[in-house]
Structures are given as C-alpha cells and as structure tokens.
Amino acid sequence: MIFHVLTLFPDMIQSAASASIFGRGIKAGHITVHTVNIRDFSANKYNRVDDYPYGGGAGMVMEAEPVYRAVQSVMKEGRRPKVIYLTPQAPVLTQTKVEELAAEEELVLLCGHYEGIDERVLAEVADEYISIGDYVLTGGELAALVLMDAVSRFVPGVLHNEESSQFESLQDNLLEYPQYTRPEVWHEKAVPPVLLTGDHKKITEWRHAQSVQRTRERRPDLYEKICSTYVVFNGPENAALFAETLNEKLSRYGMLLNYNRNKLIRAKRVFTARDFAVFVIEDEAGAMTAFRNISGTDTPAAVILSGTEKPGEAFLHFLEKKGFAVLYTENTAEEDFEGEVSRICLEIRRQMDSL
Numbered sequence: 001m002i003f004h005v006l007t008l009f010p011d012m013i014q015s016a017a018s019a020s021i022f023g024r025g026i027k028a029g030h031i032t033v034h035t036v037n038i039r040d041f042s043a044n045k046y047n048r049v050d051d052y053p054y055g056g057g058a059g060m061v062m063e064a065e066p067v068y069r070a071v072q073s074v075m076k077e078g079r080r081p082k083v084i085y086l087t088p089q090a091p092v093l094t095q096t097k098v099e100e101l102a103a104e105e106e107l108v109l110l111c112g113h114y115e116g117i118d119e120r121v122l123a124e125v126a127d128e129y130i131s132i133g134d135y136v137l138t139g140g141e142l143a144a145l146v147l148m149d150a151v152s153r154f155v156p157g158v159l160h161n162e163e164s165s166q167f168e169s170l171q172d173n174l175l176e177y178p179q180y181t182r183p184e185v186w187h188e189k190a191v192p193p194v195l196l197t198g199d200h201k202k203i204t205e206w207r208h209a210q211s212v213q214r215t216r217e218r219r220p221d222l223y224e225k226i227c228s229t230y231v232v233f234n235g236p237e238n239a240a241l242f243a244e245t246l247n248e249k250l251s252r253y254g255m256l257l258n259y260n261r262n263k264l265i266r267a268k269r270v271f272t273a274r275d276f277a278v279f280v281i282e283d284e285a286g287a288m289t290a291f292r293n294i295s296g297t298d299t300p301a302a303v304i305l306s307g308t309e310k311p312g313e314a315f316l317h318f319l320e321k322k323g324f325a326v327l328y329t330e331n332t333a334e335e336d337f338e339g340e341v342s343r344i345c346l347e348i349r350r351q352m353d354s355l
C-alpha cells in the first residue's frame with residue numbers, strides 16, 4: 001500500500017509513521033508513506049500557500065494552485081489513485097470504510113490547514129471527503145495518520161498472525177469482549193471462571209454475550225445496528241465452499257446453514273428483522289424447493305448465485321413473497337475466489353451498515 005500524504009507538515013507525518021507496528025510495516029516494505037510538501041508547489045516567491053478569504057472573515061485559506069500542483073505531482077504515469085480530503089465536514093470514518101480503502105493500491109491523502117482549502121480545487125481533485133470524528137483538529141495530519149494506521153492493519157503482512165485483523169471488534173458492530181491475563185486473582189477480583197474451563201464453545205458464547213452487553217451499555221447507537229448473519233446455502237460443492245468461506249469472513253459469530261440436509265429442509269425457520277440472510281445457491285429451482293419452509297419478517301437479504309448466471313427473477317420473487325427484502329444480488333465466477341469473497345463480503349457489510 002502506498003500512501004501519498006500532501007501536507008504542509010511532512011515531518012509530522014514521517015516521525016509519527018516511523019513508530020510502532022506502522023513503522024515496522026514500512027521497514028518490512030508492506031507500506032510506503034510518501035510525503036509531498038504542498039509548500040514546494042507555491043507559485044509565490046515567498047513560498048506562501050495561503051491568502052485572505054473572499055468575502056472576509058477570520059483566518060486564511062489555502063490557495064488552489066499549490067494544492068492542484070501537489071496532487072498532479074503524484075498522478076504520474078497514468079495512475080489515478082483515489083484522492084481523499086481530510087475534513088470535519090464529511091462522513092465519519094468507519095471500520096467498513098477502512099476495509100474498503102485497504103483494497104486500494106495507493107491513496108492520496110490531502111491535509112488542509114488554516115480555514116480550509118479553496119473550494120474550486122477540492123471540486124476538481126477530491127474523490128472523497130472523510131472526517132475522523134465530530135471535533136475540529138488544527139489540521140488534517142492527525143486525521144491522515146489515524147486513517148493510515150487503521151487501513152494498514154488490513155494490508156497483508158503488516159500484522160503478524162497473532163495480531164491478525166480478520167476478526168475485528170466493530171466488524172459486527174460489536175465492541176470487543178473484556179480481556180484478562182495473569183494473575184488469576186488481582187485486588188480480590190477473580191478472572192471469570194468460564195475462561196479457565198478450556199471449553200472453547202462456552203468461551204465463545206460467553207465472549208459474544210459480553211460483547212453484546214458491552215455494546216448495549218456503551219454504544220447504544222451501534223447496538224441498534226447489530227444483526228445476526230446467516231449464510232444459507234443449497235447446492236453442490238462449489239456453493240458449499242463459497243458459503244463456508246463467506247461465512248468465516250463475514251462475521252465472527254455467523255451461522256452457516258446447509259440446506260442440502262433434509263433435517264434443515266423439513267424444519268420451519270423464521271428469520272427476524274434483526275437477522276441478515278445471505279443465500280448462496282447454484283440452481284434456482286432446487287433452491288426454491290430446499291427453502292420452502294424458510295420465511296422472513298422483513299428480513300434483509302443478499303443472494304449470491306454460484307456459477308455465471310445472474311440470480312433469476314423467479315428466485316428473487318420467491319424470496320420477496322416469503323418476507324425477505326433482497327438488498328444485494330451477485331453472481332460469482334470461479335477465478336480469483338479469495339478476491340471475490342472479500343469483495344462480496346465488503347458489499348454485504350456496506351448493506352448492513354446502511355440498514
């Protein structure tokens with residue numbers, strides 16, 4: 001991943017970026033941070049890059065031309081990486097957005113100062129505006145560092161196995177469960193006994209419950225968005241393998257339902273509005289038979305047709321009649337299996353975030 005940071009304070013970026021795990025990622029060659037000093041592109045003999053605002057008012061505005069030239073300087077050889085302007089006047093960065101940005105090979109991060117940047121150059125060069133929170137910083141540099149740090153955790157090689165980012169707090173709109181290490185009793189407080197049992201199933205259930213409770217108490221806004229994901233599949237091996245991989249990537253606590261099994265096919269199952277159902281199928285007619293006892297309650301859903309055809313109208317109509325709101329449909333080709341799962345996963349997560 002290459003980050004081009006356009007800033008008036010390149011030292012601030014380079015010194016912060018050289019520390020800790022992020023710095024290790026740079027040393028190992030997984031990340032490159034290329035800083036561009038906007039002042040180097042000043043058209044003025046005093047190297048000035050700001051001027052008074054038209055219409056009056058406090059503060060100075062960064063001029064269009066130096067910013068434009070600085071952006072052009074990183075757009076060489078026909079490359080056109082996404083340009084992000086860090087500003088509090090924008091949607092706040094989320095974990096889904098971080099993951100989406102990590103799929104890019106290069107990003108250009110534009111840091112403003114003073115009272116902002118001339119609107120005309122922003123309209124020409126910025127592809128996206130991102131804020132890191134509802135407060136105002138003195139400049140975009142700290143915001144760029146936050147964004148780069150969060151994105152770098154998804155860059156292959158940056159985190160070691162034990163630090164792996166596959167399962168994230170926040171990925172399921174859930175806060176992380178509490179952690180404990182030795183000693184077993186500290187200040188008369190004992191570690192929760194379930195963690196000492198060695199029973200992995202029980203531990204996972206306990207951690208999930210703790211995550212849900214913590215989210216409800218500390219972040220009621222996220223709690224409202226929690227949904228249980230179900231990957232429901234029917235069809236031969238291709239569909240099964242795709243469904244398994246998708247389920248693992250989509251959610252730490254996702255459920256995989258194999259509708260090739262008679263026991264499941266015969267049982268009645270009603271999904272709620274707080275569930276998200278992802279149907280992975282290969283043959284529409286077969287799937288409609290297998291899913292005959294399933295129904296939704298305005299349940300958001302996605303349909304993935306394994307193979308090359310688009311999911312047909314008949315299957316979508318069938319799901320809608322059964323109470324599902326299909327928000328996303330996709331068909332999968334078999335080449336680049338991993339890339340496909342990641343892309344679909346991200347799209348489903350985006351749909352969940354927007355519920």
Ligand code: ADE
Pocket residue numbers: 086087088130131132133134135136137138139140143
């Ligand atoms: N620049 C100033 N404040 C900011 C914020 N909250 N997010 C992103 N960029 C900023």
